[in-house]
Amino acid sequence: MKLDDVQRIAHLSRLELTQAEAEAVLPQLQAVFSLVEEMQAVDTTDLEPLAHPILFLRNLAQPLRDDQVTESDHRTENMRSAPAQHDGYFLVPRVIE
Numbered sequence: 001m002k003l004d005d006v007q008r009i010a011h012l013s014r015l016e017l018t019q020a021e022a023e024a025v026l027p028q029l030q031a032v033f034s035l036v037e038e039m040q041a042v043d044t045t046d047l048e049p050l051a052h053p054i055l056f057l058r059n060l061a062q063p064l065r066d067d068q069v070t071e072s073d074h075r076t077e078n079m080r081s082a083p084a085q086h087d088g089y090f091l092v093p094r095v096i097e
Contacts, residue, residue, distance in 0.1 A: 001026065001029055001033055002026075003022055003023065003026055005029075006022045006025055006026050006029060007022055009029075010022065010025075
């Protein structure tokens with residue numbers, strides 16, 4: 001990556017960079033692209049994707065609670081206060097025409 005590439009990326013991103021700013025950003029972008037190249041060099045052919053990166057760091061199951069019904073259906077009670085309804089749904093005035 002060269003300084004011209006930084007200016008081109010800045011232009012495509014609609015950023016105005018001075019020459020000094022572009023020179024300061026260049027090593028940072030080079031480090032990012034270097035890291036990406038390292039990551040692309042790793043063979044991941046036989047690896048399963050992780051649901052979450054924490055599973056790689058800790059041998060834990062997903063920290064999610066079990067789905068349990070905690071409330072009963074109150075639709076009929078809730079619909080009593082509706083000024084307008086149709087087939088169990090609240091009717092509201094049209095806002096966008």
